[in-house]
Amino acid sequence: MSAIVSPIREPLITGHKDYHQITEDICAPSERTPSLSWVVAFMISVAFLSLGMFCILWTIWFGIGTWNLNRTIGWGWDITNFVWWIGIGHAGTLISAILLLFRQKWRTGVNRAAEAMTIFAVLCAALFPGIHVGRMWVVFYFFPYPNTRGPLWVNFNSPLLWDLFAISTYFTVSLLFWYTGLVPDFATLRDRATGMRKKLYNFLSFGWTGAAKHWLRFESLSLVLAGLATPLVLSVHTIVSFDFATSVIPGWHTTIFPPYFVAGAIFSGFAMVLTLMVITRKILKLEDYITVEHIESMNKVILLTGTIVGVAYLTELFIAWYSGYIYEQFAFLNRVQGIYWWSYVGMMSCNVLSPQLFWSRKLRRNITVTFFMSIFVNIGMWFERFVIIPTTLARDYLPSSWSYYSPTWVEIGIFLGTLGIFFTLYLAFTRVAPVVAIAEVKSILKTAGDQYTGKKAHHGHEGHQTGVKHEQH
């Protein structure tokens, strides 16, 4: 497939790079000794991870009673965190799969890190269903295995079981997709390394040589995996929303949940990608590969999905009123001005109002604004899940069962622990693997490098001017 590159397209690789320079720049962070800031960040992350592990052990040892859940409010921070993390994971697949199908070249700068983020976020998410059942040592009851109880099978009609299948599939497919893309880049590292590192990367690179036939299969595989991952990622958060939508609780029993959850997932995921990218590009000196252009593109996605989420919130309110069903009306009135009104305000202001700033191009291209916005959105999306879960449960059909819920130190500790797990894994990843997909960035150099396209391109360089037909994927 060939395409015309528009001269007004901004370059995606700046600094007049050639192929060798790309290799040097992207391999450098994993080849030099870690910087002091990396070591400090890693130690803080490991500290949080240890706190989380301690709180998990505490929960297992003393039981689920160490959490503040009660007869009315059976899901609190645990499932809030679960949905939050699984949502964050979705951006990685969106960037690597959906943008691959749409032939968006800017994905090459951020896809590797975003996919890594997906895998780590899904790991953090998967922790919660495991521990929230209380007796973690019988958690294998989740799986349909031949057992001595009949065999009595699991309930395949239950959305909670669908969720188990959705998340395990999602994790597996994301991992395969990510690793397959990493193999050629591990080969690059292997061919630069010596000694023990050479042995390590020789093992990780699976014997990659870069033969034409292998590249052909590589691209074919990537395309089909992207085609499979696209409906998969939509299905995962749809099924997560089924956990709520198929119940008969007012405020949960709504048909808007699947699309609303998917949009929210992409929204929160992009926010987390931005948080990580803004820091990563600075610390690893990758500003030439993760440019302001990349950040602006992601901010546009934030604006779009934030607005979709806003429309969903308002639609929910309207439908609750329009339904004429008093329990539904009460559920939403309770969300807006009930005991948890502050979480609703947090959700609305962080998710709907603040992203509207990104209508301004200047703010979209401002790194500081982007960073704070990404934090706001992360907080807002956490509040969204909190609004949906405890707020609804705290005020159910029977006023005699109404109660209030706030977390114990154990629940807070586990949440901080998952942040620790996430950042520990991410920081380790930046040391071992190239954070930017080297081969993919090289393949767009001739159509997106700043010496070939954009304002500063060298004109008159045969076959390389802007507007000239280029072979591209």
Add this chain to the structure above:
Amino acid sequence: MKNKEVLFGLYDDEEILLKAVKEARDHHLDIMDVFSPFPVHGLDPILGLSESRLHQAGFVYGMIGTLTAFLFMTWVFTRDWPIIFGGKPYWSVPAFIPITFELTVLFASIGMVVTYYAVNGQGPGVTNPVLDDRITDDKFCIAFDVSESSSETVETYKNFFSQTSASEVRTKTI
């Protein structure tokens, strides 16, 4: 396995490489393999590589997943241990859709990835000979197998490399 004697040339840019491969095809030179640091587009038709059939394999694996999931759930709920859930029929097909879909994707993905590494001859711990360390960096390589070639053929190859402006020409036994 018998060692191979490989004569290879390195090129600095994919456009020079493409021209060289066309040249080789026009002169009916028997290229052993072409290596590059990233996929070079337009190379496959010149080399006569047909489209990969991985996606067809993927379809088959996917169908196996679909059938496994659907038939298993059907067997469990209609034959092995029928239970009524929420007053629905035993064979409640709509409720089987999510898991059927997930297993379709899972089987297709795992199957394709395993097939991909198998046909590529790659996997954990596999070491394949590397002609030059810079092929995964910034060099593009055309390789000829000269184990059983006459000195005239080797000379033809060498001429070909110099005519197509290869930056380096070397031999290596692999």
